[in-house]
Each structure stands twice: as C-alpha cells, then as structure tokens.
Amino acid sequence: MPTALAALEEAYARRAAPRPPASPASSEGLAGTRTPVVGYVGADMPVELLTAAGVSAFRLTGDPESGSALGDRYLGRGVDPMARSVLTRLLDGAFGDLDHVVVSHDCEASLRLFYALRELRRVEPGTRLPEVYLVDILHLPHRTTARYNRRRIGEFAARLEAWTGRPLDLAGAVAAHDERRRLLAAVAELRRAVPARLTGRQFLAVADPGLPVDEHIALLERLLAEAGRLEEHTGRRVFLSGSDHDTPHVYEAVESEGYVIVGEDHSFGGPQPDRPVGAGGLDALAEHYHHSGPTAHRATAGERAAHAARAVRQCRAEVFVAYSRIADEAPAWDFPAQRAALDVPAVLLERQEYGRADLTALRKEHPCAV
Amino acid sequence: MRSVKSLATAAEAGRHQREWFADLRRRVADGEPFALLNADVPHEIFRTMDIPYAVSQWWASLVAAKQRSGHYLELVRQRGYPDYSEQYNAVTLGSAFDPEPEAGPWGGLPKPDIIVGDATGDVTRKVFDIWGHEPGVTFYPLESAAENEVPVNWWELMPHRWEQAVGPARLDLLTAELENLVRFLETTTGRRFSESRFREVMALVNEQEEWNRKTRDLIARTRPAPLGVVDSIPSVMLPQWHRGTEWARDIAKRFYEEVRERVDTGQAACPDERARLMWIGRGLWYDMGFYQRFQDEYGAVFVWSMYLAIAADGYIRYGDDPMRALAARFAAFTDQLYTPPWSSEWYVKEARLHGIDGVVHLVSDDPRGSYFTARALEAAGFPVIEIHADNVDARTFGDEVVERVGRWLENVVLA
Ligand code: SF4
Numbered sequence: 001m002p003t004a005l006a007a008l009e010e011a012y013a014r015r016a017a018p019r020p021p022a023s024p025a026s027s028e029g030l031a032g033t034r035t036p037v038v039g040y041v042g043a044d045m046p047v048e049l050l051t052a053a054g055v056s057a058f059r060l061t062g063d064p065e066s067g068s069a070l071g072d073r074y075l076g077r078g079v080d081p082m083a084r085s086v087l088t089r090l091l092d093g094a095f096g097d098l099d100h101v102v103v104s105h106d107c108e109a110s111l112r113l114f115y116a117l118r119e120l121r122r123v124e125p126g127t128r129l130p131e132v133y134l135v136d137i138l139h140l141p142h143r144t145t146a147r148y149n150r151r152r153i154g155e156f157a158a159r160l161e162a163w164t165g166r167p168l169d170l171a172g173a174v175a176a177h178d179e180r181r182r183l184l185a186a187v188a189e190l191r192r193a194v195p196a197r198l199t200g201r202q203f204l205a206v207a208d209p210g211l212p213v214d215e216h217i218a219l220l221e222r223l224l225a226e227a228g229r230l231e232e233h234t235g236r237r238v239f240l241s242g243s244d245h246d247t248p249h250v251y252e253a254v255e256s257e258g259y260v261i262v263g264e265d266h267s268f269g270g271p272q273p274d275r276p277v278g279a280g281g282l283d284a285l286a287e288h289y290h291h292s293g294p295t296a297h298r299a300t301a302g303e304r305a306a307h308a309a310r311a312v313r314q315c316r317a318e319v320f321v322a323y324s325r326i327a328d329e330a331p332a333w334d335f336p337a338q339r340a341a342l343d344v345p346a347v348l349l350e351r352q353e354y355g356r357a358d359l360t361a362l363r364k365e366h367p368c369a370v
Numbered sequence: 371m372r373s374v375k376s377l378a379t380a381a382e383a384g385r386h387q388r389e390w391f392a393d394l395r396r397r398v399a400d401g402e403p404f405a406l407l408n409a410d411v412p413h414e415i416f417r418t419m420d421i422p423y424a425v426s427q428w429w430a431s432l433v434a435a436k437q438r439s440g441h442y443l444e445l446v447r448q449r450g451y452p453d454y455s456e457q458y459n460a461v462t463l464g465s466a467f468d469p470e471p472e473a474g475p476w477g478g479l480p481k482p483d484i485i486v487g488d489a490t491g492d493v494t495r496k497v498f499d500i501w502g503h504e505p506g507v508t509f510y511p512l513e514s515a516a517e518n519e520v521p522v523n524w525w526e527l528m529p530h531r532w533e534q535a536v537g538p539a540r541l542d543l544l545t546a547e548l549e550n551l552v553r554f555l556e557t558t559t560g561r562r563f564s565e566s567r568f569r570e571v572m573a574l575v576n577e578q579e580e581w582n583r584k585t586r587d588l589i590a591r592t593r594p595a596p597l598g599v600v601d602s603i604p605s606v607m608l609p610q611w612h613r614g615t616e617w618a619r620d621i622a623k624r625f626y627e628e629v630r631e632r633v634d635t636g637q638a639a640c641p642d643e644r645a646r647l648m649w650i651g652r653g654l655w656y657d658m659g660f661y662q663r664f665q666d667e668y669g670a671v672f673v674w675s676m677y678l679a680i681a682a683d684g685y686i687r688y689g690d691d692p693m694r695a696l697a698a699r700f701a702a703f704t705d706q707l708y709t710p711p712w713s714s715e716w717y718v719k720e721a722r723l724h725g726i727d728g729v730v731h732l733v734s735d736d737p738r739g740s741y742f743t744a745r746a747l748e749a750a751g752f753p754v755i756e757i758h759a760d761n762v763d764a765r766t767f768g769d770e771v772v773e774r775v776g777r778w779l780e781n782v783v784l785a
Contacts, residue, residue: 336450
C-alpha cells in the first residue's frame with residue numbers, strides 16, 4: 001500500500017479531471033436519478049452544503065500549461081488568468097460531465113466568471129455549459145452583511161434540495177468538515193516543525209486532493225499516523241502570501257531554489273485561522289463564511305498585515321514572499337503594510353504570470369540561498 | 371469644419387464647478403466636515419444633510435485633464451503601492467500623499483474627514499481603507515452585492531418596478547447600510563437628517579434625469595446630430611455631481627432647451643455628417659480632442675457616450691419609500707453599464723435608438739464584460755472597434771490608435 005502522502009499526491013495530480021462514471025449503486029440518489037456532479041469556484045463556497053446535499057463536488061482549477069484563448073476572449077485580459085483558464089477548461093470539457101457549476105463571489109475574477117458563464121448559456125447555447133449558480137457571500141464586518149449572507153446561504157440550501165430532491169444532512173456534513181479542519185491543522189503543524197516534515201508542494205496536495213470528505217479524512221488520519229516516516233526539509237523557510245495557487249507550479253519554482261514554503265494565506269493552502277463551524281445549522285455556517293479569511297481580495301491591508309505577522313511567527317518563516325499575479329492586483333496593495341508589520345525580510349513578486357514565478361527579487365534579497 | 375462651439379450650458383456648468391469648489395474649500399477651511407465619495411454611492415444623503423462632498427472620479431478626471439495623473443500615481447508608488455492598478459481611484463488617493471496639496475488643480479483637494487466607497491472589485495475597498503488610515507479620516511464602506519438571475523429589460527423596469535429589477539436581497543442590504551450611514555453621519559457631524567428635505571432631493575434628482583432623458587431622445591432622433599459628446603459630457607456630468615439641487619435640475623432643463631434650439635435652427639456638430647458613432651467606455655479625459663478629430667476628415671460624429679444615456683435611463687427611481695428608492699438607484703448601478711445581459715442589451719437598445727453606424731469601444735484593463743458588449747452589438751449589425759487604454763493613465767494610450775480608428779472608418783463604417 002502506498003503511503004498516505006503518496007496517495008494524497010496521486011489524488012492531487014488527478015483532481016478535477018473527468019471522473020469515470022460512478023457505479024450504479026453509488027450513482028443512484030433516493031429519487032432514482034444520477035447523483036448530481038457539481039464543479040465549484042471560489043474560496044467562499046460553503047462546501048458543507050454540497051456535502052450535506054450528497055452531490056459529487058470538486059473545486060475547479062485552471063492549468064497554466066494548456067492555453068486560455070477562449071477564456072481570454074470571453075473574460076478579457078483584465079481578469080485573473082486563473083479564472084480565464086478555468087473558463088477555457090469548462091468550455092473544452094476538461095472537467096467531464098458537470099450538472100452544475102456553483103460560483104462564489106470570493107474575488108472579482110470569480111464574479112466575472114459567473115457572469116460570463118451565465119451570459120454564454122443565454123447567447124451561445126451551443127457551448128453546452130452546465131447550469132451556473134452564484135453564492136454571494138460578502139465580507140464587510142457588519143450585521144447588515146451577516147443578515148444578507150444568511151439569506152444567500154438559505155437560498156443556496158433550498159436550491160441544492162431542489163437539485164437532489166431530498167433534504168440536506170447539514171449536521172453530519174458540518175461534523176465531517178470540522179473533523180477535516182482539525183486534521184488539516186494537525187498536518188499543518190508537521191510543516192511548521194523545524195525542520196519541516198512536509199514541503200509546501202506536498203502540503204498543497206494534502207490540503208486539497210479533490211477527494212470526497214470522508215476519503216480525505218481517512219488519508220489525513222493515516223498521514224498523521226505515518227508522520228514519523230516523513231522526510232525532513234531544511235531549506236530556507238518561506239511564508240507565501242497573496243494570489244491563489246490552484247496548481248503547484250509556483251511552489252515548485254520557489255522550492256526548486258532551496259526554499260521550503262512553510263505557510264501561506266491563500267485559499268488553496270493551509271487552514272486560515274479557521275474555527276470549526278460547530279453546531280447551529282445555517283446560522284453558524286453563514287457566520288463561518290462571513291468571517292473566513294483574511295483573503296487578499298476581501299480583507300483590508302491592515303487585517304492582512306496583522307495576519308501575516310502572526311502567521312510568520314507561528315510557522316517560523318525566515319522570508320516573507322508576497323506573490324501578486326498579473327490582473328490579480330489586491331496582494332500588491334497589501335504588501336507595504338505587511339512588510340511594515342514583519343521582522344523578517346519581505347519580498348514582493350508583482351505582476352507575475354500565471355503558473356510562473358520570476359524570482360529575481362527574491363534572489364536579490366537572499367543571495368546565499370541560491 | 372466644426373460648426374458648434376461649446377454649449378452655453380457647458381460653459382456655465384464649468385463656471386459653476388469652479389465657484390462651487392472654491393466655496394467648498396472655504397467651507398472646509400471654516401471647519402465644516404468634508405466627504406469624499408465614490409461615484410456610485412448615494413450622494414443624495416450628503417445633499418440632504420448639507421455635508422460638503424466631492425466625487426473621487428470627478429477629481430481624478432480633473433487631475434487627468436491637467437495632465438497630472440502621473441504625478442499622483444508616482445506618489446502612490448513612493449508609498450510602495452502599485453501605480454498600475456485601479457488608477458481611477460489611485461490617482462485620487464495620491465492627493466492624500468501630496469506634500470504640497472495646495473499645488474494640486476484648483477488649489478488642491480481638501481483633506482476629507484469621511485470617505486464613502488463601495489466594495490466593488492478586489493481593490494476599491496483597499497484603496498479607500500488605506501486612505502482611511504490617514505489621521506482624521508474615516509472610511510465608511512458599502513457592500514457590492516450580486517444577483518443570480520435578473521430580468522434583461524432593466525431600463526423599462528427601473529423607474530417604477532425597481533424592486534423587480536434589482537431584487538429584494540440587494541435592496542434590503544443597501545437600504546440597511548444607508549440607514550446606518552445616516553446614523554453615522556448624524557453622530558459624527560452633528561447634522562440632522564430631514565425626511566421632508568430628503569424627499570425634495572429625491573424629487574429634484576428625478577426631475578433632472580427626466581430632462582436628461584428628453585435631451586437624449588432628442589439627440590437620438592435628430593440628423594445630423596445637434597452636438598457631439600465633447601459638448602454633452604460636461605453639460606450632463608457636472609450637473610450630475612450636483613444631483614438633488616435646484617441648480618442641477620435647472621441646468622439640465624436649460625441643456626435640453628439649448629439642444630432643442632440647435633435642432634430647431636438646424637445647427638449641427640458636423641453638417642456633413644456621414645456616420646454616427648458610439649463611444650463605449652469612460653471618457654478619455656486626457657485627450658478630449660480625440661472625439662472631434664474624426665469629424666473634419668470623415669464626417670464621423672460621436673453622438674453617444676454613456677454619460678447622457680445613463681443619466682437618462684440609469685437614475686430615475688419613483689416610489690413611496692425614498693430610502694429604498696435610493697438604494698435601488700445604486701444597488702446595481704455598475705451592472706447597468708458593465709454586466710451582461712444588462713449592459714450588452716442596453717448598448718444595443720441605445721445603438722438602435724441613435725441610429726449608430728459604428729462603435730468605438732475603450733477597453734481598459736479593469737475587468738468588465740467587454741466581449742459580450744461587442745458581441746451583442748455586432749450580432750445586431752453594428753461594427754465595433756476596440757481600443758485598449760486606461761482612461762486616466764495617459765501612459766497607456768498608444769499613438770497608433772487614431773490611425774487605426776481612421777482606417778476602420780474608411781474600410782468598415784463608410785465603405
Ligand atoms: S543574504 Fe545574508 S541575510 Fe540574506 S539569508 Fe543570506 S546570510 Fe541571511
């Protein structure tokens with residue numbers, strides 16, 4: 001049997017690829033119809049609801065290698081290339097047969113992607129895109145926003161019930177996702193150890209292998225049991241801030257130069273200061289997602305700086321790298337306050353190409369690491 | 371040969387704007403609170419409470435027109451922030467960092483006490499929040515919410531059936547945020563909010579935009595066009611920043627009468643009009659001569675920009691609950707211009723109304739639904755040329771644009 005880490009890495013490599021048709025037993029819902037397959041976009045997706053509905057769900061990711069001509073055409077080049085790539089792959093059928101695409105408003109690029117999908121279905125039905133649904137979770141720290149989010153979460157829950165024809169098992173789903181959070185936090189400790197017992201690249205796979213939550217939990221438990229057998233990674237310790245990384249390209253580029261990424265603050269990485277949802281149903285879920293983050297796109301520069309200072313200390317990072325992808329400019333606005341809040345060297349890699357890292361500025365900061 | 375000099379209303383609006391700004395500087399110097407507002411937030415509340423305010427985008431357009439945007443972006447850069455991002459608001463932020471603010475246009479923008487902006491996109495809230503950390507400045511953010519499904523024909527629904535067009539979730543949210551804004555302003559400025567004054571302000575705005583609607587319709591049906599966008603933009607936009615005043619309502623009426631008189635006496639922007647052009651995008655503030663350049667050589671007249679058209683279709687809201695009607699004016703404001711199907715279908719409706727022969731589309735890097743706009747127009751038979759530049763950052767405007775547009779006029783529009 002492969003190690004848990006190998007199994008997670010293998011699942012990560014396959015994630016978001018077309019799934020083989022499920023076996024008849026598992027693909028039949030109570031209503032006698034196929035279990036809906038849902039692709040979702042965005043950090044603010046209340047995944048507990050997807051699990052509670054019993055749909056087969058996975059987060060859609062882009063691919064910097066496979067071109068994005070269609071996404072560029074429909075979204076324009078002012079939109080984060082990650083979203084342009086996701087749209088291209090959707091149009092190419094790279095995700096297989098999806099019944100629904102659900103998008104959260106976690107950043108401008110996700111919202112533009114939603115609008116493009118909605119409009120393409122309307123004016124170019126030949127594209128054969130699946131139905132698209134927006135979950136509009138917002139983040140100003142006010143009660144007005146909390147009430148709005150609760151309403152949107154309730155609407156989404158009702159929509160899922162309409163899709164599957166059965167009630168949600170919310171308590172079970174919340175318990176499962178909370179357990180996954182707890183295990184991921186424990187795995188994050190392995191990476192924070194000195195020396196680190198996981199690389200950043202490995203951690204991406206561990207955090208987001210695209211598996212159903214119960215399978216993911218089982219592998220995380222095994223990984224923790226096998227922790228004693230993990231290698232030690234002694235590279236210079238980097239905290240990576242900024243744009244989302246839906247693929248390992250940038251992690252591989254940075255770590256190939258002798259660094260090890262021991263923490264990050266983007267939504268494909270390790271748990272943020274992430275509390276359990278706990279009991280309480282839709283109210284608790286709405287509050288959880290209201291306060292999630294702080295992400296580059298929705299938090300203030302001050303919140304981001306305070307978080308960076310805490311996180312860098314916690315994972316004993318020696319260098320802070322802020323990565324701002326071209327057309328994803330929010331992280332570049334955060335950087336001055338982050339640098340001021342830190343007592344380690346801080347480097348901004350700005351206007352980076354999707355899937356690439358120009359490390360010139362980092363090398364200048366730390367010539368000895370090369 | 372250009373037969374039209376600037377309109378009297380445009381000249382008067384310009385004069386009023388200078389006097390208003392000088393008066394505003396005096397009031398602020400005398401200790402009155404000063405608010406800086408993003409264009410898409412409900413100014414009507416500040417008007418009602420008589421709190422002096424200026425509009426961020428108006429200031430940026432003035433800075434750009436004075437060829438000073440590079441200077442302010444450099445100040446932003448010196449603080450370590452990007453100078454290539456959200457320039458429309460970043461230029462205005464730069465004025466907060468200016469060691470010599472009085473050297474700015476018109477004596478400089480006073481330091482605001484209150485900033486209100488909406489959380490559109492990923493950066494706008496950050497820019498204003500950073501400003502909010504300057505001493506003595508408070509930033510009050512508003513949400514930017516989105517809707518799953520919307521009826522396409524918003525321009526028919528908005529005046530009376532805005533609840534149906536915008537949807538109750540967004541309206542409940544913004545209405546509540548505005549009630550809280552009023553309380554915040556009452557508390558921090560000591561001013562009172564009068565419901566009867568608020569109703570007056572709301573009525574004046576509807577009157578002003580109704581005059582703009584008549585003007586838009588008149589220009590749309592008149593051949594050759596009585597005026598081009600360089601004349602209509604100041605006549606509609608400067609009063610727009612004074613929405614809810616009698617002055618703004620009256621000058622909107624005079625603008626209509628002046629255009630009416632031009633039509634009645636047969637005056638035209640270009641008597642030998644051969645093509646009617648539509649400009650989609652924000653104003654090219656650093657090169658307003660762009661719009662007239664093609665009249666002399668090609669008889670091609672820019673008869674349409676969003677400024678008069680959105681005044682005509684985008685603002686009017688009737689109803690018994692003025693706060694909810696005000697929320698309805700802004701809860702989906704940018705969607706009207708930038709989100710398909712609303713934006714694309716509206717541009718097609720306007721192109722048909724104006725008898726457009728060709729569309730020049732300014733595509734800036736900020737992420738808006740430009741493909742669907744061009745697609746809808748082309749599908750409806752209107753040729754479209756896209757030009758890529760930022761509307762306040764002159765560094766992004768290539769020399770070849772004018773030549774490209776000229777070739778397109780010759781080969782496509784006039785062929
Ligand atoms: S260059 Fe100097 S400061 Fe930087 S990591 Fe090497 S030894 Fe440390």
